[in-house]
Amino acid sequence: MSTTNSNQNKLPSHSPSLVLPSFPPIPGPSLDVTGIRGNVSDQSKRLALNIFSHFIGAKEQSFGAEVGQRLKLVEMNVWVRNGKASQAQTVFEITVQKDMCNIFGTLHGACATYIVDPCSVSALVVLGAAMGIDGTGVSQSMNLIWHQPAQMGTKLRVVSTSVYIEGRIRTSRCELWGVNDDKLYVSAVHSTVNPNGPGSRTSAGGSRMAAGSKL
Known part of the structure; x- marks a missing residue:
């Protein structure tokens, strides 16, 4: 299973000064991103980690936070086509533990869905940052296929790739x-809508992220 796309060129880095509005400040240099592979800048990696941590409730308890905090970002890439950022991919890792399992000792379907939610949208956030737009959104639909059960103790690689981002619609x-x-x-395929994107009624000067937005 490959996590790269040989038909596209990697983007060396995007603007290290780009910070999406409505998010907490980017953590300082103490946040270690040296272990994260990929072709984007350390600043961009910190931005992605900060946004991800914000939405899984790493600083304040929220639904699924104990599981979300175990997701480890290990790789982040952006590719270009015709000179423009066109696709992003993130890779997280997590080990299936007892509190993530059903009565049969395999990854619970609801837990798998929870993992897909923030991880899938992380690719859209990364691509949006490379494009200079807000890649966040509220979930519109999520279609999952369970191919086989993941036993307790299985180490998973969660590979998320952007599929479409234009106007208010995002898909990964x-x-x-x-x-x-x-x-x-x-x-899984996850589709989201940015309620404050082009064509919305929200003032351009207002927040670009609704209170209920996903990562």
Whole structure:
């Protein structure tokens, strides 16, 4: 299973000064991103981590926060086509633990859905940042396919790739692969809408992120 696209050129980095509005300040240099692979700048990696942490409730308890905090960002890439950022991909890793399982000791469907939600949209946030727009949005639809059960103890690689981002519509796909067995356990397509994007009634000077937005 490949997490790269050989038909596109990687973008060396995008503007390190780009900060999307309505998000908490980017953490300082103490936030270690040296272990995160990929072709984007450290500043961009910190931005993505900050946004991700904000939405999983890492600083304040929220639904699923205990699981969300275990998701480790290991890779982030942006590719260009015809000189413009056209696709982004993020890779997280997490190990299936007991509190993530059903009575059969396999990853619970609801937990898989929770993992897909923020991870899939992280690719849209990264691409949006590279394009200079707000990639966040509220969920419109999410279609998941469970290919096989992931047993407790399975280490998963969560690969999310942007599919479409234009106007207010954003779409991404997400796949949960076994790190050690390279098996596909879950695949999903997630569509979101940015309520304050082009064509909305929200003032351009107002917040570009609704209070209920996902990552």
